[in-house]
Amino acid sequence: MSDATLNSTSDLQRSQDSYMDLVRRKRMYSGIIVVVFVALMVSGFNLADARSAGGFWDGIGNIFQFPGEVVREAGQKIQNLPGLMLGAVPSLIETLNIALAATLIGALTGGVFALLSTRGLARWPRLIGLFRRMMDVLRAFPEIVIALVLIFVMGGGPVPAMIAIALHTTGALGKLFSEVAENADSKPIEGLQSVGASWIQRMVFGVMPQVAPNWSSYALLRFEINIRASAILGFVGEGGIGQDLRLAMQWGQGRYDEVVAIFIVLFLTIVVVDQTSSHFRDRLVKGR
Amino acid sequence: MTAIDAPVTGAVMSDVTRLLRRKRMIALGVPAALLVYFTYIFFSFDIPGLTQRLRLDNAAILVSDFVSHKTHVTRDNRSGDVSIAIEGETKGTYPDGMTPDWVTITGEVTEVTLPDGHSVTFTGKDQVSYVHPGYGVIDMALVGGRVQMALPDGPVPEWINASGTRVTISTEAGRMSMTRARTEVFHYSFGWELFLFTLDSPFYGKSFGELAGLAMSGDRVDPERSNFAHMVSDFWTNTMWRHGDVFWAIFETILMAFLGTMTAALVALPLAFLAAANFSPLMLVRQVTRRLFDFVRGVDGLIWTIILSRAFGPGPLTGALAIAITDAGSFGKMFSEALENVDDKQIEGVASTGAKPLQRYRFGVIPQVMPVLLSQVLYYLESNTRSATVIGAITGGGIGLLLTQAIQTQKDWEEVAYYIVLVVLMVIMMDWFSGWLRGRLIGRTERRH
Numbered sequence: 059m060s061d062a063t064l065n066s067t068s069d070l071q072r073s074q075d076s077y078m079d080l081v082r083r084k085r086m087y088s089g090i091i092v093v094v095f096v097a098l099m100v101s102g103f104n105l106a107d108a109r110s111a112g113g114f115w116d117g118i119g120n121i122f123q124f125p126g127e128v129v130r131e132a133g134q135k136i137q138n139l140p141g142l143m144l145g146a147v148p149s150l151i152e153t154l155n156i157a158l159a160a161t162l163i164g165a166l167t168g169g170v171f172a173l174l175s176t177r178g179l180a181r182w183p184r185l186i187g188l189f190r191r192m193m194d195v196l197r198a199f200p201e202i203v204i205a206l207v208l209i210f211v212m213g214g215g216p217v218p219a220m221i222a223i224a225l226h227t228t229g230a231l232g233k234l235f236s237e238v239a240e241n242a243d244s245k246p247i248e249g250l251q252s253v254g255a256s257w258i259q260r261m262v263f264g265v266m267p268q269v270a271p272n273w274s275s276y277a278l279l280r281f282e283i284n285i286r287a288s289a290i291l292g293f294v295g296e297g298g299i300g301q302d303l304r305l306a307m308q309w310g311q312g313r314y315d316e317v318v319a320i321f322i323v324l325f326l327t328i329v330v331v332d333q334t335s336s337h338f339r340d341r342l343v344k345g346r
Numbered sequence: 347m348t349a350i351d352a353p354v355t356g357a358v359m360s361d362v363t364r365l366l367r368r369k370r371m372i373a374l375g376v377p378a379a380l381l382v383y384f385t386y387i388f389f390s391f392d393i394p395g396l397t398q399r400l401r402l403d404n405a406a407i408l409v410s411d412f413v414s415h416k417t418h419v420t421r422d423n424r425s426g427d428v429s430i431a432i433e434g435e436t437k438g439t440y441p442d443g444m445t446p447d448w449v450t451i452t453g454e455v456t457e458v459t460l461p462d463g464h465s466v467t468f469t470g471k472d473q474v475s476y477v478h479p480g481y482g483v484i485d486m487a488l489v490g491g492r493v494q495m496a497l498p499d500g501p502v503p504e505w506i507n508a509s510g511t512r513v514t515i516s517t518e519a520g521r522m523s524m525t526r527a528r529t530e531v532f533h534y535s536f537g538w539e540l541f542l543f544t545l546d547s548p549f550y551g552k553s554f555g556e557l558a559g560l561a562m563s564g565d566r567v568d569p570e571r572s573n574f575a576h577m578v579s580d581f582w583t584n585t586m587w588r589h590g591d592v593f594w595a596i597f598e599t600i601l602m603a604f605l606g607t608m609t610a611a612l613v614a615l616p617l618a619f620l621a622a623a624n625f626s627p628l629m630l631v632r633q634v635t636r637r638l639f640d641f642v643r644g645v646d647g648l649i650w651t652i653i654l655s656r657a658f659g660p661g662p663l664t665g666a667l668a669i670a671i672t673d674a675g676s677f678g679k680m681f682s683e684a685l686e687n688v689d690d691k692q693i694e695g696v697a698s699t700g701a702k703p704l705q706r707y708r709f710g711v712i713p714q715v716m717p718v719l720l721s722q723v724l725y726y727l728e729s730n731t732r733s734a735t736v737i738g739a740i741t742g743g744g745i746g747l748l749l750t751q752a753i754q755t756q757k758d759w760e761e762v763a764y765y766i767v768l769v770v771l772m773v774i775m776m777d778w779f780s781g782w783l784r785g786r787l788i789g790r791t792e793r794r795h
Contacts, residue, residue, distance in 0.1 A: 095608075102605045103666075109598060110661025110743070117658035124656035152390075159387045162380065198773040200735045202746070203766055206753040211408065213399040216391050290648045294739050294750065300648070307652065321649055329644040 131311065132318035142319035146299060150323055152216055153298030156291075157284040160220045164227025164284075165277040168193075171228060172235030173261050179239055179247070181257050190236075196229030201287055205295045216297040223284050223291070231280055238272045239265060271342040278335040278342075285331060289324060299324060411759030415539040419449060419458050419466075419531040423488060423524075426471035428456050432539050433758075437585040440545055448533065458531050464519035466531050474529050476515055476522055486513055491526050538760050540586045547580040587764065592748065596772055598662040599744035602737065603730040603776070605662075606669025611723045613674045618681035619707070625685060635678070642675030647733065651740050660742030668737055669730050677722070684718045685711065717788045724780040731776040735769055745769055 107114045132139065173179050175189035201222040208218030247264035255263070292300020299320060306316040388394075418434040421427070430445060432438030445451060448459040456468040463479035472488035482498035484506070492510050507514040514523045521532040543550045548567045549557060560567070561574045568576050582590045619625045621635040651668040658664040693710035701709065738746025745765060752761045 099605065099608060102601055103663075106598075106601055106605060106662040106666055109594075110663035111659030112657070112661070112663075114658070114663060117654075117663070121654070121657040125653055155387060155390060159384070159391075162383070194774065194777070195770065198732075198770045198777070199766075200732045200746075200769060200773070202736045202739055203749060203769065206750065207408070207762070210753065210756060211401055211405045212396060213401055215396070215399070217393065217396060220391065286646050286648065289646065290736055290740070293648055294736070303648075303652075321645075324646065324649070325644050328646055329640065332640075332644065 127311075128314040128317055131314040135315040138315045139319050139322075142316050143323050146302060146316075146320050146323045149292075149299045149302050150327060153288045153292060153300065154285065154327070156216050156220045156223065156298060157281060157288040160223035160227055160288070161277060161281045161284050163220075163224040164280070165231055165273070167224070167228045168231035168235055169273065171232035172239055173265065175232070176236045176239040178244060179242070179261070179265060193229045193232040196225050197233065198229075199226060201226050201291060202294055205291050209295055214296045219288060219291040219295060219297050223287055226287075227280055227284060231276060234276045235269070235273055238269050238276070242268045275339040275342040278339050282328075282332055282335055285328060408759050410534070411757075412763040414534050414536050415760060417446065417533045417535065417539075419456070419533065421456065421468050421471075421529045423472055423526065423528050426454070428468065432545075432586075435586070437544065438540060444545065446533075458533065460519040460531075460533060462519045464517060466522055468529060474522075474524055478517065484515065486524050488524075488526065493524050493526070538587075538764070540584070542584070543577075543580050544584055544586050549577055549580060587761070592745070592765070592768065595738075595745040595748050596768060599665075599734045599738055599746065600731060600772065600776070602662045602665035602669060602734040602744060603727060605666035606734070607673060607723060607727045607730050609666070609670035610673035610677050610726075611719070613670065614677035614681055615719070617674075617678050618685055621678060621682035622685035624688070624690075625711075636682070639675045639678040639682075642671060643679070644675075645672075647672040647737065648740070651737050655741040660747075662743050664741045665734055665737040665743055668741075669733060673726055673730070676726070680722055681715070681719060684715045688714045720787050721784050724784045728773070728777045728780045731773050745772070 103114070112120075171189055171193055174181055175186050175193065177183070177186065180186050180189075201219075204222035204225055205218050208221055212218050242265050246268070247260050250260045250264045288298060289300045289303075292298035292302075293304050294300070303317065303320045303324075306313045306320065415433060417430060417432050419428065419430050420434075422429075428451060430440040430449060432440075440446070450457045450459075454470050458466040458468075460466065463477075465477045467475050467477075469475075474486045476484040476486070478484065481503060484498075485496040487494050493508070493513050495506075495508055495513055497506075502508070505516050507516075512523065512525045515521065520534060523530050540550070549560070552560070557577065561577060563573065565573075566576075567573055571579075582593075584590075617635055617639075620631055621639065623632065626632045626635075647668055650671045651664065654668050654671075655664045658667065688711055692714060693706055696706050696710035734744060735746040735749070738744035739750040740746075745768065749762065749765045749769070752758050752765060
């Protein structure tokens with residue numbers, strides 16, 4: 059009895075020791091991680107500062123200089139703004155069309171890729187790995203690379219940007235779609251199979267109704283991202299409101315009212331699309 | 347019985363038919379709407395006109411440049427000097443006395459052997475003959491400043507393009523052109539030339555076996571340093587491919603993504619507390635922070651990049667800050683949503699031990715939201731590597747700058763291919779790395795509970 063009490067106290071002592079030891083070790087690891095992280099951040103910023111043309115401390119003072127200049131000039135010509143904003147609408151529509159067409163094409167092909175690379179649904183189960191790698195590679199290509207190369211071959215216009223965004227979207231949505239499809243209930247699919255439905259029929263009638271809300275929600279989110287991408291591609295490459303913005307910026311002083319008009323139009327579009335799409339996404343995922 | 351049931355069944359029936367009709371409308375309406383939209387896009391993007399604008403010759407240049415390189419053999423028709431240069435660039439020019447094995451120079455005669463039995467011979471200052479195995483010998487000479495050509499009998503084939511001042515012969519074996527000033531032969535060969543070492547390096551043209559042997563052996567090519575260090579330095583400073591610069595560019599891009607993402611997360615975390623309904627009792631503070639997040643996200647990375655690049659100039663700093671500002675908005679929104687979903691019990695438990703507010707956050711809240719936050723941060727880290735490439739193209743920094751420069755010159759497509767391969771590898775690596783890190787970090791926090 060006394061033996062047992064003695065044992066249990068030493069047991070308690072031992073487990074307390076090992077617990078404290080564990081806590082100490084955990085604290086030490088967390089401490090090391092924090093120190094390494096801080097060191098990385100500090101040296102990273104120093105390096106970035108050293109490799110940049112203008113230093114951080116020089117730049118931070120000037121940060122409002124350019125926006126100030128632009129806003130001041132636009133303020134003087136404020137009566138031009140509504141007209142200029144209206145004038146930016148056609149190229150805004152082109153930017154939106156690039157994004158929408160690319161999202162639709164990307165969602166359609168991404169859906170096919172997703173079904174082909176989901177375990178349990180794939181038409182050719184052995185090729186699942188191949189389709190997944192294909193999506194990985196499509197995702198890894200930055201849109202700008204494809205767009206600039208295609209501009210060289212296709213000679214400008216909105217089509218290179220559309221193809222570039224659509225390819226990236228295929229990879230990105232394919233992966234997300236496949237994660238959704240993995241959780242689809244297999245009973246409707248088995249039921250369809252038992253009555254002799256083909257693979258396409260099983261997918262269209264068995265899987266699609268189950269995944270449609272989540273897939274649409276992801277596609278909407280992608281549309282938001284693609285509007286931004288489409289504007290950037292216009293700025294670096296060709297087409298849409300991005301190109302107008304670059305041209306106005308290159309002109310510099312004298313056309314800053316146009317720059318502001320494009321900023322405002324772009325900002326409003328992004329906010330409106332974000333809000334609308336998040337409203338619909340909520341409805342789709344949580345059910346009206 | 348039927349009398350009682352009839353109205354009920356009727357109501358159900360009409361409900362069902364209405365529902366089915368609606369479903370059928372959607373099932374038919376969605377494809378129809380898509381069809382209409384794509385028809386509109388087809389004409390609005392002028393896809394029929396694309397066939398005329400399509401530059402298939404450019405596509406051919408692109409594809410052949412991606413996998414092969416050309417060497418120019420040029421004779422100055424006035425002095426008779428022959429120079430051989432890879433891609434016609436000064437930094438790829440063969441030094442005197444060094445020739446590729448398909449060129450032989452004996453005195454006044456230079457023989458260029460092209461594939462498939464084609465060959466070109468330069469004689470003296472102004473004579474050239476092209477041997478085409480399927481056609482015959484084409485002799486050209488400069489007479490009084492004009493190019494004269496002697497062809498075999500028969501019609502002039504379409505691969506010869508001749509005017510009084512210029513003759514161009516383009517066959518699948520190569521290309522040759524002669525003008526008053528010079529005669530030039532393009533020899534195409536497979537692969538990326540000078541990728542490892544340029545012509546002035548003692549290691550040029552050695553096989554991998556020979557290189558490995560040299561690296562191991564004690565006989566130094568340059569007595570100052572070991573062969574291995576010499577090789578690394580020659581590779582690193584390769585003037586044709588600029589491996590050192592490219593490495594730094596890739597590093598800058600990753601740096602931009604890392605600094606930007608982490609700064610965004612560090613800035614967004616405290617602000618997210620202000621925007622979360624269960625931590626920030628003041629409606630006004632909540633609304634202001636949330637609108638701030640919306641504003642920052644709405645302005646968009648492109649515009650932030652433009653504004654910041656005016657203040658900070660080209661370089662990784664601009665990119666890092668642009669990513670930081672844009673993502674602070676996204677993180678703030680996501681973090682505050684995560685914070686609104688925390689379990690109060692854990693916080694109350696910590697509070698019951700007499701913890702102060704900061705301690706309550708540290709031990710009651712952070713452990714709960716950390717997995718969600720970390721996985722979002724790491725996901726953004728990967729996607730920001732791609733954004734950093736694009737931002738680099740806008741502000742001028744990192745691999746994005748090299749890439750757009752190489753594309754805009756429209757001739758160094760082999761470099762474009764090299765950069766594309768590197769960018770794709772970089773993104774795939776970051777994807778893998780962030781996935782690995784997520785597994786390690788979140789796996790550990792899960793074990794902790």
